[in-house]
Amino acid sequence: MEAGQVAQPSVGTTWKAAAREEAGFAELVHTHQSMVYSLCWHFFRNRALAEEIAQDVFLQLFRNLDSIESPQHLEAWLRRTASNRCIDHYRKRGRQGEVPLDGLAEPAAPVRTGDPLMIGMVRKLVASLPDAQRMVVVLRYQEDLDATEIATTLGMPVQTVWSHLRRAIAMLQEKAGRNANAAPKEGN
Amino acid sequence: MDPLENDFREALSREPAPDWFADRVMARVREQKPQPKPRLGWLRWAAAVAMVVMVIGGVRFDQVRRERSAGEHAKQQLMLALQVTGSKLHMAQVRVQSIDRPRPE
Numbered sequence: 569m570e571a572g573q574v575a576q577p578s579v580g581t582t583w584k585a586a587a588r589e590e591a592g593f594a595e596l597v598h599t600h601q602s603m604v605y606s607l608c609w610h611f612f613r614n615r616a617l618a619e620e621i622a623q624d625v626f627l628q629l630f631r632n633l634d635s636i637e638s639p640q641h642l643e644a645w646l647r648r649t650a651s652n653r654c655i656d657h658y659r660k661r662g663r664q665g666e667v668p669l670d671g672l673a674e675p676a677a678p679v680r681t682g683d684p685l686m687i688g689m690v691r692k693l694v695a696s697l698p699d700a701q702r703m704v705v706v707l708r709y710q711e712d713l714d715a716t717e718i719a720t721t722l723g724m725p726v727q728t729v730w731s732h733l734r735r736a737i738a739m740l741q742e743k744a745g746r747n748a749n750a751a752p753k754e755g756n
Numbered sequence: 757m758d759p760l761e762n763d764f765r766e767a768l769s770r771e772p773a774p775d776w777f778a779d780r781v782m783a784r785v786r787e788q789k790p791q792p793k794p795r796l797g798w799l800r801w802a803a804a805v806a807m808v809v810m811v812i813g814g815v816r817f818d819q820v821r822r823e824r825s826a827g828e829h830a831k832q833q834l835m836l837a838l839q840v841t842g843s844k845l846h847m848a849q850v851r852v853q854s855i856d857r858p859r860p861e
Contacts, residue, residue: 601778
């Protein structure tokens with residue numbers, strides 16, 4: 569898994585010393601870019617915005633390298649910073665990027681695992697969730713974090729995470745069901 | 757595992773970043789790096805040393821000036837004392853000579 573692969577420092581130097589060098593930092597970016605970019609992309613479903621915010625996260629990392637204690641801390645830091653930046657940006661700029669459910673493509677056939685239509689629909693449904701719920705769902709299913717880890721990442725109580733997760737799944741099931749029911753009616 | 761969870765995992769799997777992503781980050785990092793400033797350390801030290809030399813030189817100059825002035829004053833006093841002594845000796849000599857000279861009868 570990419571997240572587990574951390575830039576290996578040369579013998580005799582710490583990973584942080586290596587990260588301060590341009591090549592070492594570039595390696596860190598390569599190692600973690602997928603995680604950071606993907607968090608932003610699943611949150612906004614807007615490639616340009618996801619790229620801009622993910623770049624900002626790495627720039628912030630470059631400025632704060634001294635505060636990073638270990639490769640594990642680095643990964644958690646990137647995840648937390650990316651999540652917070654996405655939520656902050658969404659709240660500051662309003663809900664420009666929000667995907668209305670009305671615009672969702674209807675599945676032409678019953679969805680099954682691996683179906684690109686299903687994948688697209690789930691992504692759009694997730695993007696239509698309220699910001700905190702959306703980030704909880706992305707961290708849960710993209711990063712495979714448990715509730716405690718999500719709580720630490722987002723700085724919220726574990727109970728709140730569970731509450732967000734339950735509501736989000738219920739909402740997604742309801743929306744998916746509504747869409748699935750709407751498809752045959754429109755077809756008639 | 758719940759099929760819905762599977763669908764979520766599949767739909768929310770990591771998306772690869774664009775190919776140019778790391779290059780753009782590194783370009784922005786290079787812009788952020790502070791430009792090397794001209795090294796002014798030695799100049800600061802030189803200025804400090806010059807200042808110390810000037811202060812010590814000024815104090816020493818004043819000290820020498822005062823010593824010279826005191827020396828001149830002492831010299832003048834010595835000259836005056838020698839003058840006074842000389843005139844007194846002259847007067848004493850005149851008197852001694854007047855005693856030794858035989859008086860006209």
